Amino acid sequence: xxxxxxxxxxxxxxxxxxxxxxxxxxxxxxxxxxxxxxxxxxxxxxxxxxxxxxxxxxxxxxxxxxxxxxxxxxxxxxxxxxxxxxxxxxxxxxxxxxxxxxxxxxxxxxxxxxxxxxxxxxxxxxxxxxxxxxxxxxxxxxxxxxxxxxxxxxxxxxxxxxxxxxxxxxxxxxxxxxxxxxxxxxxxxxxxxxxxxxxxxxxxxxxxxxxxxxxxxxxxxxxxxxxxxxxxxxxxxxxxxxxxxxxxxxxxxxxxxxxxxxxxxxxxxxxxxxxxxxxxxxxxxxxxxxxxxxxxxxxxxxxxxxxxxxxxxxxxxxxxxxxxxxxxxxxx
Amino acid sequence: xxxxxxxxxxxxxxxxxxxxxxxxxxxxxxxxxxxxxxxxxxxxxxxxxxxxxxxxxxxxxxxxxxxxxxxxxxxxxxxxxxxxxxxxxxxxxxxxxxxxxxxxxxxxxxxxxxxxxxxxxxxxxxxxxxxxxxxxxxxxxxxxxxxxxxxxxxxxxxxxxxxxxxxxxxxxxxxxxxxxxxxxxxxxxxxxxxxxxxxxxxxxxxxxxxxxxxxxxxxxxxxxxxxxxxxxxxxxxxxxxxxxxxxxxxxxxxxxxxxxxxxxxxxxxxxxxxxxxxxxxxxxxxxxxxxxxxxxxxxxxxxxxxxxxxxxxxxxxxxxxxxxx
Ligand SMILES: Cc1ncc(C[n+]2csc(CCOP(=O)(O)OP(=O)(O)O)c2C)c(N)n1
Ligand SMILES: [Mg+2]
Numbered sequence: 261x262x263x264x265x266x267x268x269x270x271x272x273x274x275x276x277x278x279x280x281x282x283x284x285x286x287x288x289x290x291x292x293x294x295x296x297x298x299x300x301x302x303x304x305x306x307x308x309x310x311x312x313x314x315x316x317x318x319x320x321x322x323x324x325x326x327x328x329x330x331x332x333x334x335x336x337x338x339x340x341x342x343x344x345x346x347x348x349x350x351x352x353x354x355x356x357x358x359x360x361x362x363x364x365x366x367x368x369x370x371x372x373x374x375x376x377x378x379x380x381x382x383x384x385x386x387x388x389x390x391x392x393x394x395x396x397x398x399x400x401x402x403x404x405x406x407x408x409x410x411x412x413x414x415x416x417x418x419x420x421x422x423x424x425x426x427x428x429x430x431x432x433x434x435x436x437x438x439x440x441x442x443x444x445x446x447x448x449x450x451x452x453x454x455x456x457x458x459x460x461x462x463x464x465x466x467x468x469x470x471x472x473x474x475x476x477x478x479x480x481x482x483x484x485x486x487x488x489x490x491x492x493x494x495x496x497x498x499x500x501x502x503x504x505x506x507x508x509x510x511x512x513x514x515x516x517x518x519x520x521x522x523x524x525x526x527x528x529x530x531x532x533x534x535x536x537x538x539x540x541x542x543x544x545x546x547x548x549x550x551x552x553x554x555x556x557x558x559x560x561x562x563x564x565x566x567x568x569x570x571x572x573x574x575x576x577x578x579x580x581x582x583x584x585x586x587x588x589x590x591x592x
Numbered sequence: 593x594x595x596x597x598x599x600x601x602x603x604x605x606x607x608x609x610x611x612x613x614x615x616x617x618x619x620x621x622x623x624x625x626x627x628x629x630x631x632x633x634x635x636x637x638x639x640x641x642x643x644x645x646x647x648x649x650x651x652x653x654x655x656x657x658x659x660x661x662x663x664x665x666x667x668x669x670x671x672x673x674x675x676x677x678x679x680x681x682x683x684x685x686x687x688x689x690x691x692x693x694x695x696x697x698x699x700x701x702x703x704x705x706x707x708x709x710x711x712x713x714x715x716x717x718x719x720x721x722x723x724x725x726x727x728x729x730x731x732x733x734x735x736x737x738x739x740x741x742x743x744x745x746x747x748x749x750x751x752x753x754x755x756x757x758x759x760x761x762x763x764x765x766x767x768x769x770x771x772x773x774x775x776x777x778x779x780x781x782x783x784x785x786x787x788x789x790x791x792x793x794x795x796x797x798x799x800x801x802x803x804x805x806x807x808x809x810x811x812x813x814x815x816x817x818x819x820x821x822x823x824x825x826x827x828x829x830x831x832x833x834x835x836x837x838x839x840x841x842x843x844x845x846x847x848x849x850x851x852x853x854x855x856x857x858x859x860x861x862x863x864x865x866x867x868x869x870x871x872x873x874x875x876x877x878x879x880x881x882x883x884x885x886x887x888x889x890x891x892x893x894x895x896x897x898x899x900x901x902x903x904x905x906x907x908x909x910x911x912x913x914x915x916x917x
Contacts, residue, residue, distance in 0.1 A: 297716035297892065349716065349893035360718045360892030376720040377678065378650045411649035412681070439650055441626035447649035513625065569895040579888050588856040588887040590902065592909045 261315060261480040264473055266540040268314065269531055270549070272472050275313075276306040276528045278553045279331035282340060285557050286330065286347055286361075290507050294565075295347045299361050300328040304502040307527030308434050309335050311475025312402055315483050320397065324372040324385045325404035327362035328434075328501075332404075333371040338364075340556070341563040351570035352563070358570070358578055370399075378439075379405065379412030382431070386422045389429035389486075400486040401429045402479070408439020410456060411447050419460045419494070428486035430479065431462075431494045434469065436501040441513040454496035462494050469499030470525045593776055599632040599769040601743035602708075605750035606633065606670060608779070610640055613668065616754060619646040619655055620672030620709075629674045630710065630769045656682030656707070660689045663703045670754060673709035676763060677723050690759040691734030704757045708750070711739070712802065712853045713890055714766035716897055722890035724854040726802070727863075729761045730831035736784055737830040739763045739802040743773035745828055748782030756784060765803040787834035789841070793823035796847040796911050799838055799864055801827035804853040804902065811907035820911060830860050838864060839872050846877040847914040851907055856884040878914040883907060 262268075283301040290299045302309075305328075312323075313335050323332055330347070334340045338354060346353025347361050354364050362376040372388060375381035385403025392399045409415065410433050422429055433453050437443060444451050457464025463485065467478040475497060482493035500522040504511050535541050541549075576587055596604075610616045617640075622629045624637040624647040637645045648655040652673065659669040673679045679686065686707060693701045713722035730737045738753055738760055740746040746764065753760040790805070791812060798808045805826055812822040823841050827834065842848050848868055850861035861882035868880060883902040891897055 296894065297718065298721075346892075349895070351893075355892075357893035357896065358718070358891045360716055362721070363718055363892070376718070377681070379681070380720075408650045411651045413651065413653045414681075440629070441622055442647060442649070446625075446647060570893050572896065572899050575886060575888050575891045575896045575900065590856055590884050590886050591899075591906060592881070592913060 269535050269540055272310045273531045274549050276310050279306050281553055281557045297360050298506045300506050301503045302328055302331050305499045307472040308469045308497050308499050311472035312479045314476040315480035320399040322370045322388050322401040324381050327376045329364050329374045333364050333366050336369040336371045338366045338369045341560045344560040344564040345567045348564040350567035352567040356570050356574050379409045379414040382414045383418045386418045386427050386429050389427040400483045404432045407435040407444050422492045423460045426491040429492045430482040433496045435496050436499050440505045457494035462492055464494040467495050467497045469497035470527050593774040595772045596775050598743045598771045601747035601775055602632040603634055605747045609754040616668045617644040618670045621674050623672050652678050652682035657685035659705055660685055663705045664701050668704045670706045676709050676711045676725055677721050687732055691732050702757050703759045706753045706760045706762050708762035710766045711763035716892050718892040719889035726830050727859040735759050737761045741805045741826050744775050748780050751781045752784050768803045785829045785832045787837040788826045788828055790826045791824040793821035795821045797823045797841040797845045798849045799825045800851040807904040808851050808907055810904035842872050843875045846875050848880045849910045850882040856887050881910040
């Protein structure tokens with residue numbers, strides 16, 4: 261694995277802080293009704309992404325996930341302004357305003373979505389890996405899903421096929437404790453999600469998801485296995501979401517104390533503590549990072565605000581490759 | 593009469609039926625401890641306990657099929673899909689098993705099951721979360737499809753759906769759960785397969801169903817100011833379709849507009865249009881107009897979504913067009 265240097269820690273701090281503040285801004289914009297529909301935020305889970313990105317080569321490796329998907333594309337190199345614009349429904353958004361919060365995509369940056377149907381992305385992830393293997397590329401796909409999604413049949417069919425065909429894919433369950441209001445304990449007769457790999461003889465492990473180093477190590481090992489041609493891995497990364505499932509969740513299924521317990525092992529704080537302890541940055545330097553983050557988030561909001569809404573024809577032009585497809589009309 | 597929310601009408605219908613019949617149970621994602629993703633089963637876990645109000649993991653294929661299997665062995669399940677978009681994960685169990693079992697077994701196994709949940713768009717939820725599958729399900733012999741538009745109809749029809757000995761697809765809307773309407777305290781049911789004339793009128797017939805019918809009410813109010821009288825028929829049941837109510841109205845008004853929130857290709861409106869031209873061709877004074885969503889997946893952006901959905905202005909234009917005004 262690439263060494264976790266001072267620079268890595270500083271990057272992790274700035275990235276994770278930016279993701280956190282970016283999401284906070286979206287929450288505020290949602291309350292102002294500038295962002296609509298469902299809004300699922302990633303606060304608390306940032307170390308899963310930070311650690312994963314450290315272990316991959318974004319030029320050839322691929323990411324696919326569910327609807328909690330605003331910051332992963334940013335991590336892969338997508339301009340965050342365009343992600344914010346997508347959520348504002350603007351024509352400058354990553355999907356030209358067609359996809360919204362749950363459907364961020366970037367072909368250019370190897371980010372394959374952004375999927376709203378729980379479990380729907382699991383076979384897709386294996387399919388990306390299938391194509392890499394078929395074409396002789398040495399890219400690896402990281403396919404993320406929630407703890408709720410692992411109960412879908414799609415996971416079980418896909419695990420079997422991925423093992424049968426030895427696909428270069430890493431399945432990552434972000435176990436944040438809940439699927440909406442349903443705790444993991446209420447979805448199965450045991451809570452060790454990683455053990456789902458055992459029935460398929462798939463290498464599998466549980467990982468501390470509040471610490472990016474631990475995530476990076478586990479993902480690195482899995483990615484190398486896949487890249488060597490030794491097939492899939494299943495990681496259960498234990499993390500936590502601080503906010504409700506989406507913006508309309510009253511969260512009666514958990515206590516405030518539970519949330520506070522997890523905030524004590526917050527990934528951003530953990531990384532900052534190490535930066536301070538090892539004197540990787542002065543107070544002034546940290547302040548500088550904090551300010552840069554605030555400014556960048558503001559820029560995103562400004563860009564999203566000021567961007568125009570899409571033209572009506574994009575709703576049609578984006579459906580088929582065929583340019584003159586004869587749509588039925590619906591307005592007189 | 594008392595006024596209650598749509599979600600309460602749903603909860604009352606299920607609860608009353610469950611009190612009457614031990615073999616009825618409710619199953620789905622977040623239906624029990626969370627009281628329903630949209631609170632349409634509020635209080636039911638407390639009353640009936642975890643044996644009969646059952647939270648499932650996210651496993652639509654599994655629990656839809658378990659529902660059907662349990663119906664083959666004496667139970668009367670109500671299976672909730674958090675929305676019908678997610679029913680696609682389990683649609684094989686509905687189409688290949690629930691709908692076919694009775695005929696395939698030579699009449700031995702009827703399937704008294706209700707699959708219920710919200711349908712169609714509910715704001716800016718984009719392509720996968722804004723779909724109306726009424727016509728898909730209605731296309732399948734063996735199923736009945738019910739789509740109420742107000743709390744009174746919802747309660748009476750859901751009770752009938754639960755009592756029905758065949759599989760019923762019962763479709764609601766996230767955007768209707770908060771709607772209030774008059775619902776009597778006492779017991780009542782409404783028959784499946786019977787449309788309801790929501791407004792009598794003489795100049796034009798507007799047929800619709802589900803939450804989009806509200807756009808027809810708005811249009812009819814506007815048109816009334818211009819002296820145009822609209823008759824509004826609420827189908828309430830899509831399969832079987834109440835031909836008589838539609839045909840009688842068209843024979844009176846001689847003009848028909850059908851408003852349906854669904855993609856335009858081969859939908860419920862198309863079926864109605866066919867029936868009317870077949871059975872009442874000579875009564876028509878203008879070509880029938882159907883108003884649907886755009887022929888595309890639902891977009892997210894507010895400006896596009898507004899364009900995508902049919903609205904009251906479209907209804908007004910259509911009515912004037914069939915009246916040659
Ligand atoms: C097939 C399907 N069923 C139900 C839903 C509704 N739904 C959206 S998110 C969600 C919970 C998923 O939880 P989890 O997989 O743990 O992911 P998390 O939200 O915690 O990231 C549910 C039930 C859906 N989108 N798709
Ligand atoms: Mg979860």
